[in-house]
Amino acid sequence: DAKTTQPNSMESNEEEPVHLPCNHSTISGTDYIHWYRQLPSQGPEYVIHGLTSNVNNRMASLAIAEDRKSSTLILHRATLRDAAVYYCTGRGGGADGLTFGKGTHLIIQP
Amino acid sequence: DTGVSQDPRHKITKRGQNVTFRCDPISEHNRLYWYRQTLGQGPEFLTYFQNEAQLEKSRLLSDRFSAERPKGSFSTLEIQRTEQGDSAMYLCASSLGGSAYEQYFGPGTRLTVT
Numbered sequence: 286d287a288k289t290t291q292p293n294s295m296e297s298n299e300e301e302p303v304h305l306p307c308n309h310s311t312i313s314g315t316d317y318i319h320w321y322r323q324l325p326s327q328g329p330e331y332v333i334h335g336l337t338s339n340v341n342n343r344m345a346s347l348a349i350a351e352d353r354k355s356s357t358l359i360l361h362r363a364t365l366r367d368a369a370v371y372y373c374t375g376r377g378g379g380a381d382g383l384t385f386g387k388g389t390h391l392i393i394q395p
Numbered sequence: 396d397t398g399v400s401q402d403p404r405h406k407i408t409k410r411g412q413n414v415t416f417r418c419d420p421i422s423e424h425n426r427l428y429w430y431r432q433t434l435g436q437g438p439e440f441l442t443y444f445q446n447e448a449q450l451e452k453s454r455l456l457s458d459r460f461s462a463e464r465p466k467g468s469f470s471t472l473e474i475q476r477t478e479q480g481d482s483a484m485y486l487c488a489s490s491l492g493g494s495a496y497e498q499y500f501g502p503g504t505r506l507t508v509t
Contacts, residue, residue: 315494317494317495319497319498321498321500326503327502327503328486328500328501328502329438329500330500331497334497336495374437375494376493376494381426381443381450381451381493382430382440382441382443382451383428383438385436385437385438385439386437387435387436387437388437
């Protein structure tokens, strides 16, 4: 199965950039790296995904290391609504479902 | 709202009873996934369908768990003879395809077994 390693928690100030790291050395070379976030008592929300090159969308940017063993989710200007648990994930063991770790609990200070 | 929906949102049952949960995916999505999430953990993949075919079921937690997607649209997850350890959030997600596509999750069904 794909195994991911993320910090348990991170704290940032509102309106500042946030860089959330993830190590994922076991995600295979052909599988996309996905990031999701989750608020309490809600289902995970898709944030961004990519394969090899850096990706941008309206929510965030994803920087993928050249060796694909790690990636960084970048929130350019954090708001209080960005406070959530963030998961990096990928497919596990050939099955199509995603393998999640415990994620990073992001705290945003006003 | 055209997102993924799940029913019921909450279910309380006594140990030993059977429960069934329903998931309605986004209409054009051919892939449907079930996950379980316990407190403080990330979601745990259980099974998935491509249209009506169940392509992976070895991750189902025991033979008390089964899932169907009879016409390739909605899906049901059944747990027979529930145990207290089955108490968790059960999440459904759908997507247009495999790893290259994002998954959209429903709000989940919270199961409490007393």
